[in-house]
Amino acid sequence: MSAPLDPKKKQLSVGEVADRCGVAVSTLHFYERKGLIASQRNAVNQRRYTRDVLRRVAVIRTAQRVGVPLAEIGAALATLPDSRTPNAVDWARLSQIWRRDLDARIAHLVELREQLDGCIGCGCLSLAACPLRNPDDVLGQRGSGAQRLSPEPE
Numbered sequence: 001m002s003a004p005l006d007p008k009k010k011q012l013s014v015g016e017v018a019d020r021c022g023v024a025v026s027t028l029h030f031y032e033r034k035g036l037i038a039s040q041r042n043a044v045n046q047r048r049y050t051r052d053v054l055r056r057v058a059v060i061r062t063a064q065r066v067g068v069p070l071a072e073i074g075a076a077l078a079t080l081p082d083s084r085t086p087n088a089v090d091w092a093r094l095s096q097i098w099r100r101d102l103d104a105r106i107a108h109l110v111e112l113r114e115q116l117d118g119c120i121g122c123g124c125l126s127l128a129a130c131p132l133r134n135p136d137d138v139l140g141q142r143g144s145g146a147q148r149l150s151p152e153p154e
């Protein structure tokens with residue numbers, strides 16, 4: 001991800017990155033193990049980060065805050081040329097995608113809440129009637145009885 005250390009540029013230690021990003025050192029180590037950020041080792045084998053890691057961590061934290069799984073964040077970052085840190089255009093594109101995902105999750109949660117409203121005061125937990133107990137009842141649509149023992153429809 002990163003170019004060789006340039007001795008003329010200031011490199012950041014893991015503690016400096018943690019302080020500036022407001023995250024724990026262990027979080028940075030975790031991100032690094034997941035391939036979301038990268039460091040290089042200096043002459044005494046300490047991690048050193050280039051300054052662009054600050055923006056990269058900001059993108060990761062912001063995406064996590066809206067519920068984007070780390071695997072998706074990593075996949076999105078991996079689409080950037082040369083694994084560069086997202087610039088403003090990249091961020092606009094990624095946040096638009098994540099906004100759609102967030103909208104879909106919200107719609108799903110609203111649907112679940114409405115189904116739960118129907119369960120309040122009911123208590124049947126019926127496989128036939130309760131949408132939360134048995135959502136998308138595919139087998140039930142084939143009729144009563146031991147549907148799993150029947151041959152698969154062609």
Ligand code: FES
Nearest residue numbers: 119122124125130
């Ligand atoms: S508990 Fe009766 S419909 Fe869900």
